[in-house]
Structure formats: C-alpha cells, structure tokens
Amino acid sequence: MVDYNRQREEWRGSELDAIVADYFTMLSDELVQRPYVKAHHRAVLMQQVGRSAASIEFKYRNISAVLQHLGFPWIWGYKPALNYQDALFDAIDRYLTGNRNILDQQPTASPTPILDPVSIFAPMPVMTIPGPRTVGLERLVRKFDPVERDFRNRQLGRAGEAFVVDLERRRLLAGDRGDLARKIRWVAEEDGDGAGFDILSFDPDGRERLIEVKTTNGAASTPFFVTRNEMEVSSERSEHWHLYRLHQFAQKPRIFTVRPPLESVLRLDTETWRATPHPSA
Known part of the structure; x- marks a missing residue:
C-alpha cells in the first residue's frame, strides 16, 4: 500500500x-x-x-x-x-x-535488420562541458569502466565489424556499385589487428574507404579508446580513413562518423603509457 x-x-x-x-x-x-x-x-x-x-x-x-x-x-x-x-x-x-x-x-549482436543503410548514420552528438561527477558516480564508473569493458569485449567488437561489413555492401549495392561491394575486405578478420583500420570499403567513385569500427551498446556519448597505431594511420591516410562510432548496438544501432584530423573533433585524453625501465634505474 x-x-x-x-x-x-x-x-x-x-x-x-x-x-x-x-x-x-x-x-x-x-x-x-x-x-x-x-x-x-x-x-x-x-x-x-x-x-x-x-x-x-x-x-x-x-x-x-x-x-x-x-x-x-x-x-x-x-x-x-x-x-x-x-x-x-x-x-x-x-x-x-x-x-x-x-x-x-551484454548483447553482442544487433536484433535490428539493416533495411536502409543511409538511416543508420546520425550526426555526431553535440557534447556539453560535463559538470563534476559526484564521488559515488565517479567511483562506480571507474569500477565498471565502459571504455575498458568495450575495448576488451572482442565478441562485441567483432559483431560490430560484421555489422559494418554488411552495411557497406548494402550501401554500395544501393548505389549500383556491386563491383565495389564484392571487393570489400574485412581486414581485421582476414589479416588480424594492426592495420590501423578494420574494413577496406569504397566510395561510389572507387576511392578506398578505410574504416575503423568502435562499437558500444551504450549511448553515442560513451567514450572509446583510440590506439597509437590508429592515430598514425588516420594521419598518414587522412583522405581515406574513417572512424565509425557504432552505438546503441543492442537496441537501435546508429553510427556517427569521424574524419581526420581526430584531435580537431575529439577530445583525446592520455589513458595509458608505454613503460620501459629508465636507463638510470
């Protein structure tokens, strides 16, 4: 009562x-x-x-x-x-x-079929300057770190990449470029990580599109890791490199895209360091 x-x-x-x-x-x-x-x-x-x-x-x-x-x-x-x-x-x-x-x-596959490839893409979220978190919330986020959790979840990452491979094929087929759709390569699956991108796709005019996929079941505002190698490749091949931020994957998948230079559109905070013994140690 x-x-x-x-x-x-x-x-x-x-x-x-x-x-x-x-x-x-x-x-x-x-x-x-x-x-x-x-x-x-x-x-x-x-x-x-x-x-x-x-x-x-x-x-x-x-x-x-x-x-x-x-x-x-x-x-x-x-x-x-x-x-x-x-x-x-x-x-x-x-x-x-x-x-x-x-x-x-946490779901590692999207239940939503891709009906219209264009409708999947959304604008990058407009982020406001975050206010200070309470001690309790800060502690909770550190304990169940969404960035680390997504980064370590290879099953989720692989599912997101498979989703984008299918999306890219449908996008090119819709543009009457079946010849290019057949040339798409899932680089991370076929060659392993290390290329600085996950998928080799194409623009309708035939130019290469190098796609790095970052997947989360969370919101568009959920942070994500960018590796040193990805940063370098995005700079070296800036005309072709694309970051696809795939979010809300388990419920209503959406993608916003990021183009180099990454530092002009993303706030990049130092998260880890490569450590070796100091010569004087």
Missing part, C-alpha cells in the same frame, strides 16, 4: 535494491525482445516499497541515467533523468557486483 507521507523521504537501501533488481529484469527482457508490461512491474513494486507510481517512474529514469554513464543499454521507455540520490550508486554497485554475469552477457 502506498504511503504518501513518505514520498519526500529518500529511498532506503532495501527499496533501491528492489527497484534496481526489477529494472534489470525488465532490461533483460527488452534486450532479447521478450514481451513484458511495465505497468505490471510498477504495480508490484508499489506494493513492495510503498511508493507512488510517479516516484517509481522517476527512479527508473534515474537508473537509466546511471547506466548511461556506465555505457550500458537502458530501457527506452525510461529516458535518463538526473538528480539521483547518492545511495543509488551503491545499490547499482551491489547488484552488478553480485551479478557479474550481467557484465559478461
């Missing part, structure tokens, strides 16, 4: 644990396109935690906002909303720590 006298109170840890678990149950259904009814989940939770429908809906949206920071997919019906209480970070931490399989089982 809803206790309206408690609506201004912050959610307790047990209440947050309940709604976080319920959110991930719905998200799991959504990612495999299994039908579920949000209203049913909300009604059960109202009885369980004694909160109003509006309070529960807003907390769902808070969870979406945190998952966006973590580079996770989120439930489309719950648009990310800020102004979350710090205790929510601890609840999400507890859930992910106790359900590590969630991290390993």
Whole structure:
C-alpha cells in the first residue's frame, strides 16, 4: 500500500535494491525482445516499497541515467533523468557486483535488420562541458569502466565489424556499385589487428574507404579508446580513413562518423603509457 507521507523521504537501501533488481529484469527482457508490461512491474513494486507510481517512474529514469554513464543499454521507455540520490550508486554497485554475469552477457549482436543503410548514420552528438561527477558516480564508473569493458569485449567488437561489413555492401549495392561491394575486405578478420583500420570499403567513385569500427551498446556519448597505431594511420591516410562510432548496438544501432584530423573533433585524453625501465634505474 502506498504511503504518501513518505514520498519526500529518500529511498532506503532495501527499496533501491528492489527497484534496481526489477529494472534489470525488465532490461533483460527488452534486450532479447521478450514481451513484458511495465505497468505490471510498477504495480508490484508499489506494493513492495510503498511508493507512488510517479516516484517509481522517476527512479527508473534515474537508473537509466546511471547506466548511461556506465555505457550500458537502458530501457527506452525510461529516458535518463538526473538528480539521483547518492545511495543509488551503491545499490547499482551491489547488484552488478553480485551479478557479474550481467557484465559478461551484454548483447553482442544487433536484433535490428539493416533495411536502409543511409538511416543508420546520425550526426555526431553535440557534447556539453560535463559538470563534476559526484564521488559515488565517479567511483562506480571507474569500477565498471565502459571504455575498458568495450575495448576488451572482442565478441562485441567483432559483431560490430560484421555489422559494418554488411552495411557497406548494402550501401554500395544501393548505389549500383556491386563491383565495389564484392571487393570489400574485412581486414581485421582476414589479416588480424594492426592495420590501423578494420574494413577496406569504397566510395561510389572507387576511392578506398578505410574504416575503423568502435562499437558500444551504450549511448553515442560513451567514450572509446583510440590506439597509437590508429592515430598514425588516420594521419598518414587522412583522405581515406574513417572512424565509425557504432552505438546503441543492442537496441537501435546508429553510427556517427569521424574524419581526420581526430584531435580537431575529439577530445583525446592520455589513458595509458608505454613503460620501459629508465636507463638510470
């Protein structure tokens, strides 16, 4: 039963644990396109935690906002909303720590068929200057680092590259360049990593298009790694090199493209260092 006298109170840890678990149950259904009814989940939770429908809906949206920071997919019906209480970070931490399989089982294939290759492409997001993160959010992002997670997920990376190979073939076929579509090479799969790009494709006029694919199930704003080799090749072959940032892959794939010089359109922060013993050591 809803206790309206408690609506201004912050959610307790047990209440947050309940709604976080319920959110991930719905998200799991959504990612495999299994039908579920949000209203049913909300009604059960109202009885369980004694909160109003509006309070529960807003907390769902808070969870979406945190998952966006973590580079996770989120439930489309719950648009990310800020102004979350710090205790929510601890609840999400507890859930992910106790359900590590969630991290390993993020979808590595898109359920969406490519009907119109042009519709997949979207503008680069307009990024605002981010405000300072709270200590709790910063700690959570470090623990479940979306950049590192995507970078190490070879299955996700390979699925994204396969998606783009198919996309490029369809793009050229739609432009009546079946001859070029047949020449596309999945370089990373055939030759291995190290070329500084993943796919050799073509523009309709026959010019080579060297495509580096960066895939995430998160939002367009999710950061990604760029290697030293990719930077060098993008500079050496700037007329041909393209970065395809494939995002929202598990739900509604979209791509924004980046052209060299990368430093003119991307904020490049030093993340790792190549280390060797100092001569004087």
